[in-house]
Amino acid sequence: MLNQVTDLDRVFHALSDPGRRLMLERLSEGPASVSELGRPLAMSLAAVVQHVQVLEDSGLVRSQKLGRTRTCRLNPATLRSAEHWISESRGLIERRLDRLGEYLAESAGSPDPGPAGTAS
Amino acid sequence: MLNQVTDLDRVFHALSDPGRRLMLERLSEGPASVSELGRPLAMSLAAVVQHVQVLEDSGLVRSQKLGRTRTCRLNPATLRSAEHWISESRGLIERRLDRLGEYLAESAGSPDPGPAGTAS
DNA sequence: CGCATACTCAAGCGCATGCTTAACCAAGTG
DNA sequence: CACTTGGTTAAGCATGCGCTTGAGTATGCG
Incomplete structure (x- = not known):
């Protein structure tokens, strides 16, 4: 729950590249070799x-070498x-917005009384 | 479904920084000003x-300026x-693994028949 | 054996990122 | 009014990222 933070860094960074996401989509349909993953990508094997x-490194993928193919x-x-982190934040604010909606519906006409709480 | 890809780039990249995630967590509890968001972060306001x-830019946050505070x-x-993209991939592979598990349970002893399909 | 395949590793290059400082402007406050 | 607060903008710099080439290694095949 605490050092996971640095893990999330790596996970989201890994997800931020379209090529890597394409690899993951490919992988979600079954295992694949390195050169197979790179085939649709127009870049060198080293890349x-x-x-x-x-x-x-992010933990999204695991691999093993069998013979000469990984x-x-x-x-x-x-x-x-990663999904969990997002749904936590999203759930939090959506519940908050729901409550705000109810509040506004009940006492229509009043402005937001104190949204941020501790405003120094 | 198609040009969303570049949007996802920006979203996941935005999420890959611990400081930005902290801002989002703060924001999930309610609106905040820029300086308020940066208070726990030990960096200049400009940063x-x-x-x-x-x-x-990623679309995760919207802001408006009222008076001199944003x-x-x-x-x-x-x-x-973002959550949707992840759950799609995850759902896909977990269903696949389930089917594989059933298959292995039924005909125990056989190797995987053809996981990647087109192996060229 | 010789040759192709599938990586692996290291060095380097160009560009983006994350931060800084400094100058600036606009809006509240006494 | 002067002064502070909150934000914006620009320039500059160090580091990291994505990619390349080039060389090397290990495996499979005829």
């Missing part, structure tokens, strides 16, 4: 390897932790 | 403004689109 490394597979648990 | 700019508030819709 693909670096992307895979980012994904693996097989990657998605790790849903890490994906879930 | 905070730049972070807010990133959040706003008030920021969270936009749950954008948060939801």
Whole structure:
């Protein structure tokens, strides 16, 4: 719950690249080799390897080498932790907005009394 | 569904910074001013403004200036689109793993028949 | 064996990011 | 009015990121 923060850094950063997301989408349909992941991407194999490394460092992907090919597979648990962070924040504010809506509906006409609370 | 991709770039990139996530958590409890968002962050106001700019470009945050203070508030819709992308990928692979589990339970002993499909 | 395949590693390059300081402006406050 | 507070903008700098090339290693195949 605390050092997960730095984990989230890596996860969201990994997710912020369209090429890496494409790899993940591919991986969500089943395991794949490194060169297979990079095939639709128009870049050198070395670059693909670096992307895979980012994904693996983030925990989104795990891989193992069998013979001379490295097989990657998605790790849903890490994906879930990112999803969890988002849904927490989103849930929080949506509940807040709901309550605000009710409040405004009840006492229509009054301005927001104190949205931020401690305003120094 | 298509040009959302570049939007997701910005959203996930915005989420990849711990300071920005802290701002979002703050914002999920209600609107706040720029200097208020930056108070716990140990950096100059100018830097905070730049972070807010990133959040706003991503669509995660909207703001309006009233008097001399800019008030920021969270936009749950954008948060939801990021959550949606993740849950899609995660759902896909978890269903796949479930099916694989059933398959392995039924015909125990057989190897995976063809996980990637088109292996060229 | 020789040759292709599938990476792996290191160095380097250009550009973006994250921050700083400094100057500036506008809005409240005494 | 002077002064402070809150924010904006621009310039500059250090670091990191994404990619390349080039060389090397290990595996599979005929």
